[in-house]
Structure formats: structure tokens, C-alpha cells
Amino acid sequence: MSGSTEPRVTFTRHGIWRGVRQAMPLVIGTFPFGLVVGILSDAKGLSLLETLVMSGLVFAGSSQLLALELWSDPAPILAATLAALVVNMRLAPMGAALAPWLDRLRGWRLWGTLATLVDHSYALSAADQRRGGRDAGFLLGVGLALWLFWMVAVAIGHVFGATVRLPPGHPLYFAAVATFCAILVPVWQGLRRDLLPWALAAAMALAAWRAGLGAPWPLLAGALSGAALGAWLELRRR
Amino acid sequence: MTLRLDVLLAIIGMALATYLCRAGGYALFRALRPPRFVEVTLQHLPGPIFVAYVAPALAAQGAKGFAAAAVVVAAQAATRNLAAAIAAGVGAMWLLGLAA
Numbered sequence: 001m002s003g004s005t006e007p008r009v010t011f012t013r014h015g016i017w018r019g020v021r022q023a024m025p026l027v028i029g030t031f032p033f034g035l036v037v038g039i040l041s042d043a044k045g046l047s048l049l050e051t052l053v054m055s056g057l058v059f060a061g062s063s064q065l066l067a068l069e070l071w072s073d074p075a076p077i078l079a080a081t082l083a084a085l086v087v088n089m090r091l092a093p094m095g096a097a098l099a100p101w102l103d104r105l106r107g108w109r110l111w112g113t114l115a116t117l118v119d120h121s122y123a124l125s126a127a128d129q130r131r132g133g134r135d136a137g138f139l140l141g142v143g144l145a146l147w148l149f150w151m152v153a154v155a156i157g158h159v160f161g162a163t164v165r166l167p168p169g170h171p172l173y174f175a176a177v178a179t180f181c182a183i184l185v186p187v188w189q190g191l192r193r194d195l196l197p198w199a200l201a202a203a204m205a206l207a208a209w210r211a212g213l214g215a216p217w218p219l220l221a222g223a224l225s226g227a228a229l230g231a232w233l234e235l236r237r238r
Numbered sequence: 239m240t241l242r243l244d245v246l247l248a249i250i251g252m253a254l255a256t257y258l259c260r261a262g263g264y265a266l267f268r269a270l271r272p273p274r275f276v277e278v279t280l281q282h283l284p285g286p287i288f289v290a291y292v293a294p295a296l297a298a299q300g301a302k303g304f305a306a307a308a309v310v311v312a313a314q315a316a317t318r319n320l321a322a323a324i325a326a327g328v329g330a331m332w333l334l335g336l337a338a
Contacts, residue, residue: 025321057253081251092263171332178327201286209294222290230282
């Protein structure tokens with residue numbers, strides 16, 4: 001903030017640490033999910049090493065879960081790749097939406113930070129950006145912290161495969177959904193801007209889900225229609 | 239500690255597909271200067287994306303899910319503390335499960 005009208009986007013160690021600290025509450029939401037992925041991976045006959053290589057390189061829970069659901073021996077190379085592509089398609093617009101930060105980065109800072117992008121790091125960063133945050137290290141910090149705890153959770157799940165099995169419908173699983181409900185609160189910017197787009201997003205997602213469409217279609221249908229309505233209303237008001 | 243070739247290839251396929259999603263959206267956006275409407279749409283994306291994620295997940299839980307979600311939102315608005323809000327939601331889910 002050195003007197004210029006548009007403060008420069010930076011990428012500092014301080015920003016990374018701030019991201020790591022703010023990611024801590026999110027670990028509660030992702031940890032049970034990691035345990036489930038580890039348990040399922042063990043049940044499907046993957047070794048601990050194979051499980052950790054997958055979690056470290058892919059680092060996207062819902063796509064790992066889906067791929068493991070359809071796992072077979074020998075490994076379903078094409079099916080697993082397609083599952084990852086379809087489920088993770090939702091991440092593509094997130095990277096684009098963070099362009100105000102990413103445009104100022106080069107080399108590993110840009111392409112390495114993008115490798116850690118997940119829903120939570122996007123959500124926290126979008127909120128931080130809106131509050132005037134200018135340190136793109138924040139995005140990497142959240143991603144790295146979540147990656148580390150993801151590896152720990154998946155490893156614990158794999159090792160204790162048989163013993164920590166939570167029954168389906170255990171309240172702890174609600175932590176994942178609760179995380180996103182809570183994240184919506186700071187994203188809300190008022191009735192006039194957000195009410196109709198959010199209502200359309202919910203309606204479209206529910207309609208696609210009721211129609212029996214699997215991931216990621218309800219999510220993409222709701223997200224894109226809601227955001228497009230928001231943009232249309234905003235541009236019309238100007 | 240085995241690492242089989244077929245498993246490794248499947249993992250590499252998944253990793254490449256996922257990285258393409260993570261970096262591809264941004265790379266495409268930078269290469270083709272998007273029209274104004276697309277840019278404003280991206281600014282509106284955060285809310286709808288998470289609403290569209292939670293709506294079916296809550297509907298799958300029935301009234302219990304929506305009640306617990308209301309507790310989460312109220313706790314987050316009151317405390318501005320994510321950990322407290324998540325804990326409140328899990329607690330509410332647990333209590334509603336006992337009541338049912």
C-alpha cells in the first residue's frame with residue numbers, strides 16, 4: 001500500500017503462512033473425507049504407497065472417491081482418468097476467477113500454486129480477494145496446508161482401514177457439507193446482488209440431481225446458471 | 239509397499255486430467271481475452287458454486303440436513319469462526335439423529 005491507487009499483487013512468505021493458519025478450521029471438514037478415501041483405497045487392494053501417490057498427485061477427494069468406487073484389477077486406467085476429468089471440471093472456472101491474483105505470478109509460483117487449487121482454497125481466496133487481499137501466497141498457503149492434512153488423513157484411513165470404519169450416515173460426515181454452508185456466509189453480499197442468482201443455482205442443481213444426473217452435472221448446471229444470472233442482472237443495472 | 243505399473247498409470251492419468259482442469263481454465267482465460275459478460279459471470283461464481291454443491295447434499299439428508307445447515311449459517315454469522323460453525327453443524331446433526 002505505497003500510495004498508488006491500485007495496490008500491487010504480491011506473493012510473500014507472510015501471505016503463505018496466513019493461508020496456512022486460515023486453513024486450519026477447514027481440516028476438520030476434510031479429515032473425515034480423507035479417512036474414507038484411505039479406508040476405501042485399502043478395501044480396493046491399493047498399497048499404502050499407491051494410496052499416498054494417488055492422494056499426493058491427484059489431491060481431489062471426490063474424484064478419488066469416484067475412481068476408487070469403480071476400481072478393478074488390473075487398474076481401470078481410462079475410466080479413472082475420465083472420472084477425474086469429469087468430477088474436477090468444476091475447478092476450471094475457479095482458476096479463471098482468481099485471475100486478478102494469478103495474472104501477476106510467473107513460473108512455479110503460477111503453475112505450482114494452480115496445482116494445489118481446491119474448492120476450499122478457492123473459496124477462502126475469493127473471500128480474501130473481495131476484502132482487498134493482495135497477497136497471492138495466501139492461495140498457495142491454504143492449498144499446502146490442506147494437502148498435508150489430506151495425506152495424513154488418507155494414510156490413517158488406510159492403516160486403520162478396518163478399525164476406524166465410521167457407519168454410513170455418521171454425523172461426522174456432515175462436516176464436509178457444513179464447511180461449504182459456513183463458507184457461504186462471508187461470500188454473501190446482499191439481497192439485491194445474490195438472492196436471485198443463488199436461488200436459481202439451488203433450483204438448477206436440485207433439478208439436475210432429481211433427474212438422476214451424477215457429479216459434476218448438478219454442480220456445473222447450478223453454478224453456471226446462477227453466476228450467469230448474477231452477471232446479467234448486474235450488467236443490466238448499470 | 240508395492241507400486242504396480244497399471245495402478246501407477248491410472249494414477250498418472252487421473253493426475254494429468256486433474257491438473258488440466260486446475261490450470262486449463264486459467265490458461266484458456268488468459269489466452270483468449272474473455273468478453274465482459276464472462277468476466278462478470280466469474281465474479282459471481284463463488285456463491286452459486288457452493289450453493290449448487292450443498293443443495294443436493296442437503297436434500298439427500300431431508301429436513302434434518304436443512305435444519306443443521308441453518309444452524310451452521312447462524313453460528314458462522316454470529317461467531318465468524320469457521321471451526322465453531324462446522325462443529326455446531328455436526329453437533330446439530332448428531333442431536334437431530336438422536337431425536338429421529
